[in-house]
Amino acid sequence: MSQFESRPIGRTQLKVTGFGQGGAPLGGHRAPTPWPQAEAVMDFAWANGIRYYDTAPFYGYGLSEHYFGNALRKHRREDFVLSTKVGRLLRPRVTPYDPSDLWKEPLPFEPEFDYGYDGMMRSFEDSLQRLGLNKIDILLMHDLGVGDHGDSHAKHMKAAMEGGYKALSELRAAGKIGAIGLGVNEWQVCMEAMDYGDFDVFLLAGRYTLLEQEALTSFLPECQKRGTTIVIGGPFNSGILATGAKPGVHYDYKPAPQAILDKVAKIEQVCADHKVALPAAALQFPLTHPSVCSVIPGSRSVDELKRNLELFRTPIPKALWSDLKSAGLMRQDAPTP
Template identity: 50%
Template sequence: MTAPSTPSPRFGTRSLTSRSGAVIDFTELGFGSAPLGNLYRALDEDIAALTVNAAWDVGIRYFDTAPLYGLGLAETRLNPLLRRRNRDDYVISTKIGRLLKVVPADQRTGIGKFFNTPSRQEVYDYSYDGVMRSVEFSLERLGIDRIDVLFAHDVDIFTHGSKEASDRRIKELMEGGYHAMEKLRSEGTVKAIGAGINEWQVAETLARAGNFDVFLLAGRYTLLEQEALQTFLPYCQEHNIGIVLGGPYNSGILATGPKPGAFYNYDPAPPAILDRVARIERICAEHGVKLVEAALKFPLGHPCVVSVIPGGQSPQEVTRNAEIMGAAIPPALWQDLKDEGLLRGDAPVPK
């Protein structure tokens, strides 16, 4: 399912064949567009354009976005930068589950998280009609006529606050929006369908409930966390389901190292995590490898993973991510991490 094919300038591609028979070529390094939505800080329009162009220049051809990112802003910013390219030369994924409603500025979603965005409010809607409307709006914002991958966004506990609330959203999706996604796939408006999820357990529930092609798993299969190997990733491998791995740095700490105030899963890292990262970083240093290099490369060792998508807030960050992907990791590093109990013994590693 994920054998490397035509290489890009600095890294390869991995192919996935969807249930519709469409073949999608993901670059191993993708571009997550949440920063284009002014996530945590406002991004100048010129810097946003330079950042996307830098991604293209280093060879990235997979771009992930969502209506949530900047309340439509990320999709809008991608429009002029991708629309000038040959549509067959890149892969784009976006998401459903949230419709955007125009509201007064003080009622907009994401105050304190997204800055200088349109005055819109997210309305959760995983129904059949909600999916159709969401796709129509996304196509308009992106300025294209088809989407490669359509993800159901955030039917998880992290977003909705409890397992009961997550279960209700899953039920809404599978009884409504999922059938719209299947229809769009059968018609060719989208090539593949899946879900973008913060917990591997919820992703597995969906994988067993429907006929999905690929999941975007945020931060749940990293150098720090491999619990998804228990049942979810083996199920994906058995059923030819691809994985896009978001959050390979666990929201920061695997990029910055165990510094005071380092973030782990969007909160300051607790002492146990700081200690574990310090031990991982020490072993990396013994092999002449930077922590961030091992973190970005590790997920690609799994045969289901088709791409990793760290965020990039500037051209420099995008270029740096591409350089990290070119780092050589000695096999002995992975083995030492396993011997020290810092990596699961059954974790496949990059060759």
């Protein structure tokens, strides 16, 4: 077994491995994942020292939580850290399943946003049931933000910061969970949330990566000031930093625009000049910031996870980072190894 460095979650007693397993692909994100495949991925992750696992009710409408619980019940509960999310309740499906759905072959439920006090408490209890576990370590309010809710953001944010935050705070104070935070796609909503309450951790997808470092301007310094830590989801920016600038590749869950393709092509060339694969640099970059405690790329198969682990451990020369900065492809103030 290969050991990973463990890093603390905020000011709590929890520590997570710097490399974690994300749960969206095993919930059937864009392609179905049968249980034997999911079990093999989870078993391989454990055998290779991964001890932080993140899932959500939204992933496969409950399927990911079932898979995670089935796999993790083999191990002592104190030997791993588990995070899941609240903000959506799953209702029995009453409308026909749309084959173009983001989740392929999900469970027969459909999600309903509910960020209020009762909804958060219900979601927490439902997750315990789906997981088949008696404890969740980290609870994150899922998918707040303008990008997810548009004109309804203010309404949902008010419910989350008044009712939802009260629920999570009570669960934390009672010792039923160890840490609370947000799991979102926008750092701006995390900044907004910090005006309302005391959060331990933010799971930020795609917003502090080899391609994007805008969060360095205000968000990450504020996290350092408060002792709040960051889990980085989506380190490949929905695919483009894994595959490179290829036709049809995705960025931020949509086909990548030309400006992004052009920038990634330039980053990829700098990596090639140093004989380093682009995804290796993408996986390793976020953890160089002192506020980042884990990177969770999420793997769909054993081969994919094996490849990600190899990329994560690839030696990278310091000159690569300095060349990216010299070329204007990375912020000058971005921490690097």
